[in-house]
Amino acid sequence: MCNICEIAKSNQSYKSLIDKMEKEDIARMENTKQMVKNVSFPIKCYTSINWPVKLYYPFFDARMAYAVPSNYFQNIILDDERLGNNFSHGSMRAVFFSGKRLMLFSKSVNFKDGKEFFNSFLLLHLEENEYEMKMEGESFSISVSITKQMKNLISSAIETKAIKFNFVHSPVKGRIVTKERVLTSSEFKTIYSKYAGGAQMRSASIDLEGYAITVPHFAPHPYMLQLKEAFGYQSNREFQEHVIDYFTSHKH
Numbered sequence: 001m002c003n004i005c006e007i008a009k010s011n012q013s014y015k016s017l018i019d020k021m022e023k024e025d026i027a028r029m030e031n032t033k034q035m036v037k038n039v040s041f042p043i044k045c046y047t048s049i050n051w052p053v054k055l056y057y058p059f060f061d062a063r064m065a066y067a068v069p070s071n072y073f074q075n076i077i078l079d080d081e082r083l084g085n086n087f088s089h090g091s092m093r094a095v096f097f098s099g100k101r102l103m104l105f106s107k108s109v110n111f112k113d114g115k116e117f118f119n120s121f122l123l124l125h126l127e128e129n130e131y132e133m134k135m136e137g138e139s140f141s142i143s144v145s146i147t148k149q150m151k152n153l154i155s156s157a158i159e160t161k162a163i164k165f166n167f168v169h170s171p172v173k174g175r176i177v178t179k180e181r182v183l184t185s186s187e188f189k190t191i192y193s194k195y196a197g198g199a200q201m202r203s204a205s206i207d208l209e210g211y212a213i214t215v216p217h218f219a220p221h222p223y224m225l226q227l228k229e230a231f232g233y234q235s236n237r238e239f240q241e242h243v244i245d246y247f248t249s250h251k252h
Helices: 005-012 012-038 177-186 186-192 204-209 220-226 236-241 243-249
Strands: 045-049 059-070 072-073 076-079 091-097 101-114 117-127 132-136 140-152 158-169 176-178 211-213 217-219
Touching: 005 012, 005 072, 005 101, 005 243, 012 101, 012 117, 012 220, 012 243, 059 158, 059 211, 072 132, 076 117, 132 243, 158 243, 176 177, 176 186, 176 236, 204 211, 217 236, 217 243, 220 236, 220 243, 236 243
Parallel strands: 045 117
Antiparallel strands: 045 140, 059 072, 059 091, 059 217, 076 158, 091 101, 101 117, 132 140, 140 158, 176 211
8 A cells, every 4th residue: 555545544634624514425425316406507426436535545636727616527428428626615526446446436516505516526436447547657547438337326226327437637846836826827817818707717726735836737625635745755845846746656
């Protein structure tokens, strides 16, 4: 077991954060079951394993370049439809390893009538022959294109679902931009002006980490950044620059 996995499974502060997340997700799922009849858009909640479950693992979010709130996570296609990739409180699109399995945990959280609920929830296990991880220097990608039986967490029915994604991590050294530069640079104002909110739109990751990253990448989940010292890093940036170490240690 790699060092980061050992810490995630043994550090009580991290485990408490995961327990809190699980409790919140259970409540969100109950709200979702009530909300599904009152919204005009489809809600998709599926799992290929038993859930709820304790997930004491390190999570790494697959994020877009710049990671603006309206275009934050890298894409997943479920039955030929792209899952929403916006940033919101409680949302994530993370991978982690459980033995030789790759796990995907993606959830998009919405808010209505004072209650949080899921736009989408996908907890998927992938055996060695169901995903491909390619590494080249400081870059790597994880790609999946499979059909799998999953439980519909709204109806409890077992359904066959098609899932596709290609998550990419580009070298981040030299691609991490400070908060001060993002907020003052005409270059970045031009980039952000493409998105809703115009030139005032900031990278959502600035508020979380204090910097923006200009390439698609995997980032340590905010829970891990809260406890970076426990994971052996002195700063968010140092943790981010060593993300590839986790994936290298799990490459088969």
